[in-house]
Amino acid sequence: xxxxxxxxxxxxxxxxELTEEKPIRFMPLPxxxxxxxxNHGGAPAKRVxxxxxxxxxxxxxxxxxxxxxxxxxxxxxxxxxGVEKVFHPVLQKPSEVVVIRRETEKxxxxxxxxxxxxxxxxxxxxxxxxxxxxxxxxxGAMFPTHVKLTxxxxxxxxxxxxxxxxxxxxxxIDHRLMLERTEDIVKGIRILMYVLDVEKAYxxxxxxxxxxxxxxxxxxxxxxxxxxxxxxxxxxxxxxxxIYALTKRVVPSGGLPLHVGVxxxxxxxxxxVYEAVEKGKPLVERGLTxxxxxxxxxxxxxxxxxTMVSEVLEFVGGLKGKVDRVILGGPMMGIAIPDLNIPxxxxxxxxxxxxxxxxxxxxxxxxxxxxxxxxxxxxxxxxYLLEQLARARRYDEAVxxxxxxxxxxxxxxxxxxxxxDHVKSIKLAKKVYRALRGGAxx
Amino acid sequence: xxxxxxxxxHIRDGDNVRSIMFDVLIALSPAVIAATYFFGWRALILSxxxxxxxxxxxLFIMKVLRKQKDFxxxxxxxxxxxxxxxxxxxxxxxxxxxxxxxxxxTLGKHVYxxxxxxxxxxxxxxRVFLLISFPSLMTTWWAPRYWNLDTLTTATPLAVVKxxxxxxxxxxxxxxxxxxxxxxxxxVSALALLIGFAYLVMRRRIKLLIPIxxxxxxxxxxxxxxxxxxERYGTPLFxxxxxxxxxxxxxxxxxxxxxxxxxxxxxxxxxGCGVITxxxxxxxxYPEGVSxxxxxxxxxxxxxxxxxxxxxxxxxxxxxx
Numbered sequence: 001x002x003x004x005x006x007x008x009x010x011x012x013x014x015x016x017e018l019t020e021e022k023p024i025r026f027m028p029l030p031x032x033x034x035x036x037x038x039n040h041g042g043a044p045a046k047r048v049x050x051x052x053x054x055x056x057x058x059x060x061x062x063x064x065x066x067x068x069x070x071x072x073x074x075x076x077x078x079x080x081x082g083v084e085k086v087f088h089p090v091l092q093k094p095s096e097v098v099v100i101r102r103e104t105e106k107x108x109x110x111x112x113x114x115x116x117x118x119x120x121x122x123x124x125x126x127x128x129x130x131x132x133x134x135x136x137x138x139x140g141a142m143f144p145t146h147v148k149l150t151x152x153x154x155x156x157x158x159x160x161x162x163x164x165x166x167x168x169x170x171x172x173i174d175h176r177l178m179l180e181r182t183e184d185i186v187k188g189i190r191i192l193m194y195v196l197d198v199e200k201a202y203x204x205x206x207x208x209x210x211x212x213x214x215x216x217x218x219x220x221x222x223x224x225x226x227x228x229x230x231x232x233x234x235x236x237x238x239x240x241x242x243i244y245a246l247t248k249r250v251v252p253s254g255g256l257p258l259h260v261g262v263x264x265x266x267x268x269x270x271x272x273v274y275e276a277v278e279k280g281k282p283l284v285e286r287g288l289t290x291x292x293x294x295x296x297x298x299x300x301x302x303x304x305x306x307t308m309v310s311e312v313l314e315f316v317g318g319l320k321g322k323v324d325r326v327i328l329g330g331p332m333m334g335i336a337i338p339d340l341n342i343p344x345x346x347x348x349x350x351x352x353x354x355x356x357x358x359x360x361x362x363x364x365x366x367x368x369x370x371x372x373x374x375x376x377x378x379x380x381x382x383x384y385l386l387e388q389l390a391r392a393r394r395y396d397e398a399v400x401x402x403x404x405x406x407x408x409x410x411x412x413x414x415x416x417x418x419x420x421d422h423v424k425s426i427k428l429a430k431k432v433y434r435a436l437r438g439g440a441x442x
Numbered sequence: 443x444x445x446x447x448x449x450x451x452h453i454r455d456g457d458n459v460r461s462i463m464f465d466v467l468i469a470l471s472p473a474v475i476a477a478t479y480f481f482g483w484r485a486l487i488l489s490x491x492x493x494x495x496x497x498x499x500x501l502f503i504m505k506v507l508r509k510q511k512d513f514x515x516x517x518x519x520x521x522x523x524x525x526x527x528x529x530x531x532x533x534x535x536x537x538x539x540x541x542x543x544x545x546x547x548t549l550g551k552h553v554y555x556x557x558x559x560x561x562x563x564x565x566x567x568x569r570v571f572l573l574i575s576f577p578s579l580m581t582t583w584w585a586p587r588y589w590n591l592d593t594l595t596t597a598t599p600l601a602v603v604k605x606x607x608x609x610x611x612x613x614x615x616x617x618x619x620x621x622x623x624x625x626x627x628x629x630v631s632a633l634a635l636l637i638g639f640a641y642l643v644m645r646r647r648i649k650l651l652i653p654i655x656x657x658x659x660x661x662x663x664x665x666x667x668x669x670x671x672x673e674r675y676g677t678p679l680f681x682x683x684x685x686x687x688x689x690x691x692x693x694x695x696x697x698x699x700x701x702x703x704x705x706x707x708x709x710x711x712x713x714g715c716g717v718i719t720x721x722x723x724x725x726x727x728y729p730e731g732v733s734x735x736x737x738x739x740x741x742x743x744x745x746x747x748x749x750x751x752x753x754x755x756x757x758x759x760x761x762x763x
Contacts, residue, residue, distance in 0.1 A: 012453055169453065240756065253756040324446055331452040338447050358453055365459050365516065366558035370698045371649065380752040382703065402754040410451035417457045418558075424449035 003207060005231035006241040008378040010411045012169050012234055012332065014208060018291045018298040020172040024180055026302050027315050029107060033075050033306030034097040034343040035061065039142040040090040042068030045134075047098060053080045056110040058282045061098050064131070070144040070346075071134035075284035075304035077109075078102040089328055089335045089342055090142070097343065100306070111280030118191045118277050126195050126277055133276035134283045134346075138268035139163060139237070140329050142347035145269055149195050151258045158261045160192050160201040161246060162270055164216070165230055165237030167206060168330025171350045173287040174267045176300045178205070178212035182219045185267055188274035189225055196263055200224045202246050203267075208232040234332060235409040239264050241378050253405050268349070283346060290316050292353035294323040303344055309351055310340035324356040331358075332410045365418040373412035373422060379405050383412035383422040390429035395436065398429055406430070459557070462698075463517035465647050467493075469638035470524055470693065476621050476631035480586035481532035485627045488539065489527045495540055496523025499547045508552070518557050522546050525565035528628020528689060529733070530572065533584040533595075538576055545571035562740045563697045566733050573733075583624035596624035600685045600729040608676045618683035629689040632682075639692040649696050651708040652715075656691040657682060659716025667724065675724060687719065690732035700740045707743075707750035714739045 038044035045062030049055060055074040062072030081101045088095035112132050114121075121129070131146035151157055162185075166174040178185060193201050203220070205213045207229050216227045228246055230236050240251045242264060249260040257264050265273075268287060275281040284305055291298040296317030303312055309326065313319060327334040328348050344351075373383040381402045389398035403426060412422040477485035500519035504510045526542055546568025554560045573580045585596035599618065602611055613623050621631025628635075642648040660681055667675035681687070695701060695715050702711050715735045722731025 010455070012451075012455070244755075250756050250759045252759045253754065255756065323443065325448065325452060326445055327452050331450075333450050334452065335450065336445065336447045336452060338445060340443065340445075352452075354452065362454060362458075366556065368459055368462075368518075368558045368698050369701070369703060370462070371703045374703050374752065377752075379755045381754060382752065384703070401751075402757065405754055405756065408450075413449075414451045414453065415455050415457075417455070417459050417462055419454060419458065421449055423451070 003231040004204065004228055004245040005233060005236065006245045006378055008376050008380070008411065009233040009235060009241075010376050010415050011232075012414060014232070015170045015291075016172050016175070016208065018170065019289050019300055020175055022176070022298070022300050024173070024176050024287055024300045024302055027304075027307070027312065029076060029102060029304060030307045030311050032081075032099060032101045032308075033304055034084075034086055034099050034308070035072055035075060035306035036086075036088060036095055036097050036343065036345055037062045037072055038088060038091060038095045039070055039136050039144070039345075040347060042066065042070075042144065044096065045069060045072045047083065047096070049074075049080050049098060051080055051082055054078070055080060055100060056108045058110040058112075058284055060282075064134075064144075068144060068147060070136050071132060071282070072098075073134055073282040073284050074098075074100055075306050076100045076102045077104070077106050087338065087342060089337050090345070090347070097306075109281070112276060112282060113280065115277060115280030118194060121277075123195045123197065126191060129277050130273055133272070133281070135269065135272045135276060136283070136346050137266060138272060138286055138347060138349065139266035140333065140347045140349050142345070145265070145273065148263055148265070149192070151263075155258050156261060157196045157258060157263050158198055159247065159263075160189070160196055160198050161242060161262055161264045162189055162201060162203040162267055163237050163239075163242055163264055164203055164205040164209070164212065164267045165242060166209070167232075167234045167237040168332055168334075168350070169234070170291050170352050171289045171330045172291075173289045173300050173349060175209045175212050177267055177271055177287055178209070179215055181271055182215045184274045185271050186216070186219045186225065187278065188270035191273055191277050192263075192265060192270060193225075200226065203227045204230050204236075204242055204246055206230045206232040206236055234411065235378055235407070238378060238407050238409055240407065253402075286344070286346065286348070288344065288348055289350040291350065293358060294319050294321055294353040294355045296320045305346055306343045308340070309337065309342050309344065312344065312351060313340065313353070319353055322355050323353050324358070325354045327352040327354065332414065333408065362419045364420055367418055367420060370417060372415045372417065376411040376415045378409060378411060379407055381406060383426070384420070386429075387420060387422040387425045390425040395429055395433045399433060403429055403433065459516045459518065462647055463521050465642065465645050466521050466693070467517065467524060469642045470521075470528065470628070472634035472637040473528055473628045473631060473689070474524070476634035477528065477532070477627035480621055480630060481584060481627050482589065485532050488532065488534070488536065488627070489524055491536060492523040492527035492539055492543065493520045494523075496520060496526070496543050496547065499543055503547060503552050504556075508556070516557065519547060522551070522564045522568070525628075525693065526568045529565060529569045529626050529686070530580065531583050531625070532627045533582060534579060538572060538579055541575070542568040542572040558699055560699060561743065562737055563694055563700045566694060566737050569733055570737065585624055586622050586630070598625045598685065598729065599623055599680070600723065603676050603680070604723070604729040607673045608680070609673055611680075615679060615683065618680065623684075626686060626689070629686040632688045635688040635692050649698065649701055649708050651705050652696045652701055652712045653691040655709045655712025656695055656715045657687065659713045660687060660720060663716065663720040667720075681720070681723070685723075685730045686732040690719075690736055691715070694732070695736050695739070700743060702743050702746045702750065704747070704750045704752055707746040710746050710750065711739050711743065714742070
């Protein structure tokens with residue numbers, strides 16, 4: 001069979017067997033949730049509740065503030081017991097959370113109105129529902145979805161790509177969603193195609209999820225939705241690589257998918273769109289994979305946004321053996337958290353607990369110019385060189401060599417025999433460069 | 443609970459510098475076995491002693507001179523040690539070899555800052571240092587299986603052809619292929635080197651384009667000159683099997699530290715090595731030019747890297763904004 005792919009990349013052990021055959025379970029409601037008002041990047045939502053307010057599930061507690069921002073909703077029915085600051089793993093600093101405590105067993109919902117059969121609405125009305133529901137990219141980036149669905153004047157979108165690659169090792173939630181919520185995801189695709197006014201959509205799935213591929217094939221038979229099989233290779237699900245693999249379109253340097261007429265949405269996001277538009281449900285819960293060799297009973301779960309990582313781990317039987325690191329997201333791009341008292345965010349696609357044997361941190365040796373990083377880089381960069389320039393603070397030269405084109409996928413650091421932290425240096429250099437340039441884009 | 447907070451990616455490939463170097467040692471072991479077969483136990487002893495002395499020198503440099511108390515050997519000095527031993531004739535006194543090792547690890551490696559920083563292949567720096575310092579010792583060749591012979595030494599096939607013409611060559615292609623010829627102890631057996639090389643290829647531990655373009659260039663040039671005058675220039679197969687080409691192309695030019703990063707650069711590097719090798723063999727003062735050609739090409743690696751940068755994905759398309 002013809003497999004779609006890109007140049008470069010790496011093949012880390014998949015480690016998906018821990019959870020890929022486990023059906024998604026609903027985690028019982030926690031007693032308390034802590035909900036961040038800030039997503040990654042963009043402006044934090046403006047809080048619209050105060051201590052002592054009673055809230056229903058789905059009631060808005062944070063109002064979108066600015067263009068790149070998203071509404072935030074209560075994920076429990078209960079009382080706002082406080083507003084505090086909790087370490088935000090993406091922003092890497094304390095950030096405001098709304099603490100909601102549940103007093104009864106009730107889970108009363110406040111739905112978005114109007115909602116229902118999408119054919120009843122015009123495209124902008126659906127975008128409004130999505131905006132109202134506070135939907136952001138659930139693959140991890142947490143970029144507000146309604147912004148992606150409103151291309152600037154004059155930009156014509158002709159293709160929707162649904163990202164079912166799930167190339168991160170360990171994670172299986174997208175896989176399970178495609179198997180268990182097939183119909184609803186397809187409905188979500190139809191809604192997005194309608195909104196974007198596109199004739200066709202592609203669904204990209206890696207060939208380590210053949211059952212999901214077949215399920216999606218069956219569910220989309222006879223429709224202009226083409227399900228395409230991708231080669232299992234990391235980072236197959238990175239936006240630019242996915243677009244290239246499926247269409248051979250090259251997103252220009254510094255550009256966005258919309259510059260080549262494409263909008264990419266993760267399968268989880270597509271499902272959230274369906275739930276918002278047809279069921280009126282704001283984004284207050286999400287699917288995630290709780291896994292890793294240090295988790296007693298690795299599982300695929302649906303949990304309420306704001307549930308503590310510690311409680312999620314407890315629900316799956318806790319940790320076992322020695323634990324070295326707990327990662328939010330996948331092990332390639334996820335973030336290691338300093339402790340377990342951190343709530344699940346909208347973008348938390350997984351909680352991965354790794355034992356010390358799965359060594360991440362190892363002694364760094366000098367570069368031996370083996371060229372593996374260059375061969376692995378999906379953006380055709382020279383990571384070894386960028387790392388050296390970044391460390392020498394030669395930022396302008398690093399930018400010349402494509403510093404800002406790095407997608408931070410971590411393939412270089414993964415494959416490096418000298419265990420050099422290219423991505424860490426590159427991320428830092430990007431930040432410094434942006435600061436030095438006053439945020440102006442090159 | 444104490445959790446470590448490390449930067450992504452949180453999982454790493456199992457390979458490390460030490461495992462790569464160890465694989466190179468394994469890949470060189472058939473050459474050591476062949477050397478022992480043709481040149482006796484002395485070959486084996488020289489190889490092993492050279493490895494240990496090289497590691498000793500590296501340890502001294504790192505711990506005493508560079509004051510890195512927690513330094514642990516990464517086997518890169520072992521590779522240098524073994525390669526240098528394989529690049530001398532079996533009759534070389536051990537003390538001379540030690541001088542070569544010191545030159546290799548100081549002038550060839552640590553003056554530049556140690557592993558990864560050296561522009562030249564350290565073993566070749568050591569070899570050329572010895573060639574200049576001890577010219578007669580370095581160009582006296584004990585004959586294969588000398589214990590069965592009346593005379594201890596012999597001439598290398600390349601020297602025979604250079605001085606007396608192709609017709610004077612007294613060894614066949616099979617001898618050249620198996621290693622039944624005079625020469626450096628590790629270079630004689632093309633077969634043994636190819637076996638080791640196959641192992642490295644299997645383990646994906648090698649910049650494959652370098653030996654392909656290097657040997658391919660030698661093949662091309664020697665074919666042209668073969669048609670011009672076979673008596674004077676020899677045959678293509680002869681040039682591929684004789685001298686240090688196999689050892690150089692498969693194990694020295696492919697040294698990761700001192701060769702280009704990109705595939706295109708590696709091709710240019712290999713072609714350059716091939717051209718210079720053949721020019722020295724045909725027109726130079728020495729019968730063999732592998733060492734010099736690799737060192738010369740080593741010196742232009744930064745230049746090659748600069749001109750063969752990969753094309754950044756998305757950099758050359760228009761349509762943004």
